[in-house]
Amino acid sequence: DTGVSQDPRHKITKRGQNVTFRCDPISEHNRLYWYRQTLGQGPEFLTYFQNEAQLEKSRLLSDRFSAERPKGSFSTLEIQRTEQGDSAMYLCASTPREGRVYFGPGTRLTVT
Amino acid sequence: QQQVKQSPQSLIVQKGGISIINCAYENTAFDYFPWYQQFPGKGPALLIAIRPDVSEKKEGRFTISFNKSAKQFSLHIMDSQPGDSATYFCAATQYSGAGSYQLTFGKGTKLSVIP
Numbered sequence: 236d237t238g239v240s241q242d243p244r245h246k247i248t249k250r251g252q253n254v255t256f257r258c259d260p261i262s263e264h265n266r267l268y269w270y271r272q273t274l275g276q277g278p279e280f281l282t283y284f285q286n287e288a289q290l291e292k293s294r295l296l297s298d299r300f301s302a303e304r305p306k307g308s309f310s311t312l313e314i315q316r317t318e319q320g321d322s323a324m325y326l327c328a329s330t331p332r333e334g335r336v337y338f339g340p341g342t343r344l345t346v347t
Numbered sequence: 348q349q350q351v352k353q354s355p356q357s358l359i360v361q362k363g364g365i366s367i368i369n370c371a372y373e374n375t376a377f378d379y380f381p382w383y384q385q386f387p388g389k390g391p392a393l394l395i396a397i398r399p400d401v402s403e404k405k406e407g408r409f410t411i412s413f414n415k416s417a418k419q420f421s422l423h424i425m426d427s428q429p430g431d432s433a434t435y436f437c438a439a440t441q442y443s444g445a446g447s448y449q450l451t452f453g454k455g456t457k458l459s460v461i462p
Binding site: 237239266268270274276278279280282285290291311326328330335336337338339340341 | 351353381383388389390391392393394396422425436438443446447448449450453454455
């Protein structure tokens with residue numbers, strides 16, 4: 236257990252539904268990342284927060300995706316109008332600075 | 348464009364043997380090279396990392412060898428154990444300018460250590 240928690244751990248949804256995931260980083264970490272990992276691939280960067288500010292977004296983050304980190308604490312990732320291609324493991328990670336990055340256990344999303 | 352290429356895709360090693368996983372990168376702006384270990388159903392966990400001003404780093408049974416001129420780095424697992432069976436990812440990172448040090452991962456190597 237790295238200290239980064241994610242909820243839910245698994246989510247099954249029907250195509251077209253909206254889903255929201257939550258990440259609770261290690262409390263003193265001001266930097267938070269979201270990554271997506273598909274089967275047989277390495278994680279791919281989605282977005283980055285420093286405190287409450289979303290400073291960077293990947294091209295992978297389409298308009299259907301939105302992320303927030305109110306008050307610089309927990310973060311949420313919402314996917315609207317889910318598609319089968321959104322099926323993946325969504326990983327949250329936090330770090331106090333450059334260097335060691337702590338990943339959470341991930342949320343496994345299955346879109347049917 | 349795959350910026351970090353990892354090989355082999357899978358590896359089977361006898362208990363007590365040496366596991367070797369190789370990675371190559373293209374972006375010379377990368378300045379930090381970590382290796383992650385991932386068990387099924389878990390997030391990646393940092394194993395060991397190196398910066399390009401060092402050619403080798405050893406932590407216990409795990410060693411990273413780094414060749415800056417060839418833009419290659421490798422992970423050696425000495426005395427491999429069944430508990431080492433997992434998927435290993437090499438990664439590289441650079442400062443983005445927006446404050447992030449986003450990781451670029453290889454595709455992973457599934458290691459199986461057999462008794």
